[in-house]
Amino acid sequence: MPKPFPKEFRDDVVNVARGREPGQTIKQIAADFGIAESCLRNWVRHADVEDGLKPGTTAAENAELREAKKRIRLLEQENEVLRRAAAYLSQANLPRMRYPLVRELAADGVPVAVTCRVLKIARQPYYRWLACPVTDAELEEAYLANALFDAHRHDPEFGYRFLADEARDAGHSACDRTMWRVCSSNGWWSVFGKKRGKNGKRPGPPVHDDLVQRTFTAKAPNRLWLADITEHPTAEGKLYLCAIKDVYSNRIVGYSISDRMKSHIAVDALASAVARRDNVAGCILHTDRGSQFRSRKFVRALHGHAMVGSMGKVGAAGDNAAMESFFALLQKNVLDRRRWETRQELRIAIVTWIERTYHRRRRQDALGRLTPVEYEIIMTTPAAQAA
Numbered sequence: 157m158p159k160p161f162p163k164e165f166r167d168d169v170v171n172v173a174r175g176r177e178p179g180q181t182i183k184q185i186a187a188d189f190g191i192a193e194s195c196l197r198n199w200v201r202h203a204d205v206e207d208g209l210k211p212g213t214t215a216a217e218n219a220e221l222r223e224a225k226k227r228i229r230l231l232e233q234e235n236e237v238l239r240r241a242a243a244y245l246s247q248a249n250l251p252r253m254r255y256p257l258v259r260e261l262a263a264d265g266v267p268v269a270v271t272c273r274v275l276k277i278a279r280q281p282y283y284r285w286l287a288c289p290v291t292d293a294e295l296e297e298a299y300l301a302n303a304l305f306d307a308h309r310h311d312p313e314f315g316y317r318f319l320a321d322e323a324r325d326a327g328h329s330a331c332d333r334t335m336w337r338v339c340s341s342n343g344w345w346s347v348f349g350k351k352r353g354k355n356g357k358r359p360g361p362p363v364h365d366d367l368v369q370r371t372f373t374a375k376a377p378n379r380l381w382l383a384d385i386t387e388h389p390t391a392e393g394k395l396y397l398c399a400i401k402d403v404y405s406n407r408i409v410g411y412s413i414s415d416r417m418k419s420h421i422a423v424d425a426l427a428s429a430v431a432r433r434d435n436v437a438g439c440i441l442h443t444d445r446g447s448q449f450r451s452r453k454f455v456r457a458l459h460g461h462a463m464v465g466s467m468g469k470v471g472a473a474g475d476n477a478a479m480e481s482f483f484a485l486l487q488k489n490v491l492d493r494r495r496w497e498t499r500q501e502l503r504i505a506i507v508t509w510i511e512r513t514y515h516r517r518r519r520q521d522a523l524g525r526l527t528p529v530e531y532e533i534i535m536t537t538p539a540a541q542a543a
Contacts (some may be wrong), residue, residue, distance in 0.1 A: 161191070162428040164412060168507040169196060170203045175504065188512040190529065233266045237274040255285045278305040280342055300328045301338050308344040315346045363450050364465035368442045372478040374404040377536060378433055381409065381441045382479040383425065385417060385448060386486070390496040397486075397506060398425040398448070400441070401479055402433075405535075406520060407528035408482070408510050409433055413503050419451035426454070430461050437462035445470050485514070 173185050173196060186196040205212035244257045258271045272279045281298035300323060307314065307322035314322070320335035339345065374380040380403040387396045398421045399411040410429025414421045430436055441463055443449040449467070458465050468475025490509045496502040515529050523531040 159431050159434070162410075162424075162431050164424065164428060166199050167203075168504065169511075170199050171500070171504055172508055173200055174203075188508075188516065190511070190516070230270065233270045234274050236264075236266060237261060237271050241275060255282050258282055259286065276306070276309075277302055278342070296328075297334075297338065300330055300334075301342065303328050304335065304338055304344060305342070308339075312347045316340075316344070319344065362445055362467040363455055364467045366442075366468055366475065367440055367464065367466040368468070368475070370474060370477065372403050374402070377402055377404045377532065378436050378439045379404060381429065381439055382476060383422070383441055383443045383449065384476055384479040384483065385421065385446060386483045387417065388487075388491045388496070388502065390499050390502050392497075392499050395496075395499045395502050396421060398422050399479075399482065399510075400425050400429045401482055403478060405528045405532045406478075406482070406523065407515060407532060411510065413506065415499055417448065419448045419453045422446075422448040422451070422454045423457050426457050426461070438464065440464045440466050442466040442468070442476065444468055444476055486510075489513070 169185070169189050169191070172189075173182060176182075176185060182196055182200075183193045186193045189196075201210070204210040206214050206216075208214075240261060241254075241257060245254075254275055254277060258268055258275070258277075261271045262268050268279060268282065272282065278301055281301045284294065285298060303323040303326045304319050307319045307326075311318070311322075316336045316339040317332065319339060320330075320332055323330070323335065368380065372380070372382070381400050382403060383398065383400045385396060385398045387394050389395075393415060395413065395415060396417045397411060397413050399408050401407065402409045409432055410425050410427075412421050412424035412428060414424075426441070441458060443466070445467055448454060449465075455465065473480055486506070486509070490505050491502075496505075516527055519525045519527055526534065
């Protein structure tokens with residue numbers, strides 16, 4: 157079953173179809189973007205329902221219904237926890253630990269997270285107790301962890317030393333080192349944390365080594381990708397584009413457009429690229445040292461797709477020259493052609509130029525006077541047939 161197209165791509169194609177010029181058909185637009193005509197008509201129909209132009213159930217209404225059912229189910233589980241806990245804790249011979257109750261409720265289908273939240277206990281000590289027999293030392297440390305957790309929940313601004321004082325007032329005895337270890341393993345730190353560096357500092361260290369070394373060649377698709385972010389002003393403000401290019405065919409395999417240059421724009425572009433391509437495991441993604449590409453969210457997404465990261469030097473445009481050349485073409489052919497009044501207007505122009513002109517009409521000398529789409533079809537089909 158083929159992978160679904162990214163939502164951002166579908167919205168852009170629908171906007172192009174709605175704003176098509178007189179005489180331009182849905183079939184022609186679908187061919188320009190490489191999708192089926194029926195698929196595009198379905199997208200337009202769903203978009204009309206979402207915008208209230210046609211009757212039907214919108215995605216927001218479906219999501220609201222799912223959230224309501226989820227909330228009802230959660231309330232039922234919380235009521236069950238309170239009912240069982242009242243009966244369990246009223247027993248005269250009840251041991252001090254509440255973990256057996258958590259285990260019994262989990263066996264009956266109540267999630268551990270719900271039970272721990274209702275009973276106001278930490279989950280980490282419970283899972284340690286569940287995994288192996290509990291010794292007296294581990295039991296005492298679990299009580300200590302609960303006391304530290306309660307103190308941290310009531311006073312999140314306290315560091316581990318203040319939390320230790322609260323735990324000692326509650327009757328627990330342990331050295332500061334033990335208190336620090338328990339807080340460190342569970343991430344119970346002061347909400348103030350450490351002071352951050354000021355603007356104007358040097359860029360942070362790279363999270364990946366430079367695996368490309370300015371050698372922008374690949375023998376097969378999904379072996380080497382390049383990514384970068386560009387911006388352009390409009391009357392409403394700046395618009396940012398994060399694009400990912402496959403060096404093998406110079407095709408833009410994924411992109412994301414936003415009005416803010418945060419880490420999510422890089423994460424969304426990567427998700428868009430992975431959704432369009434198959435077998436991306438082991439692919440090298442080369443970027444500069446921008447904070448978006450060094451963010452934890454982006455590195456986590458990169459590792460989640462089993463891809464390998466690569467980064468160039470600071471201020472060295474040649475380390476990502478192949479991607480800069482694409483942005484230079486975009487600058488001359490779209491961005492600098494005229495003044496853009498709205499972000500939506502510029503967005504449609506960028507998407508149309510990438511999907512219609514650059515991918516399917518602009519021939520490149522490096523590809524033997526073929527377009528990126530033609531090059532992939534011609535060069536990858538024989539290999540697939542031979543396999």
